[in-house]
Amino acid sequence: MSADYLERILTARVYDVAVESPLDEAPNLSRRLNNQVLLKREDEQVVFSFKLRGAYNKMVRLSAEELGRGVVAASAGNHAQGVALAAQLLKCRATICMPATTPQIKIDAVSRRGAEVVLHGDSYAEAYERAMQLIAETGATFVHPYDDPDVIAGQGTIGMEILRQHQGPIHAVFVPIGGGGLAAGVAAYIKRLKPEIKIIGVEPTDSDAMAQSMAAGERVLLSQVGIFADGVAVKLVGEETFRLCKGLIDEVVLVDTDQICAAIKDVFEDTRSILEPAGALSIAGLKAYVEREGLTDQTLVAVASGANMNFDRLRHVSERAELGEQREAIIAVTIPEKPGSFREFCMLLGSRAITEFNYRYADSGAAHVFVGLQIRNRQETRTLIGMLEAAGLTALDLTDNEIAKLHVRYLVGGHAPQVQHEAVYRFEFPERPGALLGFLKKMGEGWNISLFHYRNHGADYGRVLVGMQVPPAERSKFQPFLDSLGYPYWDETDNPAYKLFLG
Incomplete structure (x- = not known):
């Protein structure tokens, strides 16, 4: 299948504009994963991308x-x-x-x-x-971005360079997938010469068109895609790229936003370079694959595909990186509202590094504490919660709770007992100038807004938490209203993070 692409790749006219990018070892990542991790540095091209x-x-x-x-x-x-x-x-x-x-x-x-x-x-x-x-x-x-034989062949020169630059054994090459041009080109070359090398595609969980297409045996059109990794936000993979990938790619690994952010940090710590989300996708997939397979002492290559990162996105990346690497835990703890209990709780935490600490009086009997802690792994979180509960405190792990990560930790005001019939919903909309105003206009004036939290995440989806006072008699009208807004939404009224700190 890839035979017709070998000559195309060997004769591709790319070096009028491209450089042979380095294949650099990532020493810190290699040491942590107990494998030799090599980064194909396409972020060093003149346009900071392989494209x-x-x-x-x-x-x-x-x-x-x-x-x-x-x-x-x-x-x-x-x-x-x-x-x-x-x-x-x-x-x-x-x-x-x-x-x-x-x-x-x-x-x-x-x-x-x-x-x-x-x-x-x-x-x-x-x-x-x-x-x-x-x-x-x-x-x-x-000029198609991926579904064209000449474009695929141009991207395939990356595979040619990888085999030339590292002539020893390679267990797997990890390649980001959007429309599939890079994966198709790299796989066409490497599988022709070294079929034993695994070619593993990597996609975000919210833009997994190739994974779904390979599972279905035909191209699948996604209804919507995530935009954090904007470079791979493609609803339908190419016809030619799918033909190649379904026969040459060994599998597709999926990773979420937190894992991508953690990978951006990993590459920064090894190279002092900052990849864009799509550029770090393959590194995130490599890490997930190593953990899943328990892989050690192998040579793994990840294509660092681009570094066109808006500076204002770095805040969001840094906040989510620790969660993605499972190096931060978020827990909610209920302590007795009496003198000395707050100090005793802090003593239980010991010398652990605290990333965030929010305390709010709840009532005369109890107070709720929202705390972020640096950890080494998830097991440490479970051990800590067990220790707190053994001391008679109620503790809840909120590390995977989207409301806690995205909204509660930034909100002020605490409980509002005077607010009646509050329904709380989380909405998403594509982040761009004027998007928030457009959302507010659609909300209209049908129900009183009792809670509102929005934070710009820099080209990721805008996420809004909204509380509205909806009397029981008006519930039948409320559901059609939600559907008419045209935004994805989730009912968070029973979310424990909301109930503990805001409800």
Whole structure:
């Protein structure tokens, strides 16, 4: 299957614009995982991403007549930079359609290279639709970000470099998957020459189009995708990339946002470089695979695919990294409301490093404490809760509670006993300028809002916690209202974090 791609990859025209990126060991990560971890540093390309390889290899093969009509691309950012750079060198006009949720750093980078940027929709799929409209109107040539043999071959040169740079045994190569171009290209080359090397794709849990497609045996269209790892936020993988991946990829590993944030931190500690979420995806997958398989003493390669990170996202990354690495626990403890009990509770915590401490009087009999602690592993959390309960205190592990992680720890005000019939819901919407205002307008004035918490996470989904006073007699009208808003929502009225600290 991959035979026809071997020559394409060997003859790909990528080195007019790309460098042979280093294959560097990650010493700290290698030591922690008891395996040799090698990072293929595509973040060191001139556009800080591997995407220039495929874009240039495609465009340099266009005829003078095709270049003269100009090119159009749809991209979440990194492919756009590759197309813009290629257009600059080949002296042709380029128009790039990008989702409105694209980080500003990617938009600015594309504009600086002379390409016209058109922002449209919240996902790659919507930007792609706009690109198709422009092609129909102008006759320009479309440069696909992944589903094109020349693009796939350009990305496949990464696999060629990996085998050249490390000639010893390799157990597995971990590759991020969005539309599948990088995974298809790398797998086509490596499986042709070293079929014993595992090729493992990695996707976010909320953008798992390839994993679902491989399980179904056909391409699956996702109804929506997460946008934290915007570089892989693709609803439908490519037809050609799926054909290649289903026969060449050994499996697809899924990771969540916390695991991605932890991987960004891991790479920073080893290299002092900051990867974007999609760029750290393969490292997160590598770590999950090692833990699942109990793997030791093997050589593992992860493609660090990009570093186009908006600075304002780093706060969110740093907050979630400790949770993703299971190095922070969040617990709720109920202590007696009497002199000395607060001091006794602190003594039980001992010398543990405290990351957060919130105390709120509940009533004359009890007080609730919200505390974050640095831990070595989840077992330490279980041991601590057991110790607290043995001392007569009620303790609850909130480490995996989204309300606790995203909202309660930042809210002020405590309990509101005078608020009656409060229903609490969590909503999500794509983060972009004006998104919060749009949400508030849709909320309207139907019910009194008694609690509201929103925090900008920098191009992840906006997350809002809303309390509304809904008398029992109006419940039948309330459900249709929620459905009419058009946002994903979850009922959190019975969430223990809300009940303990806010209800």
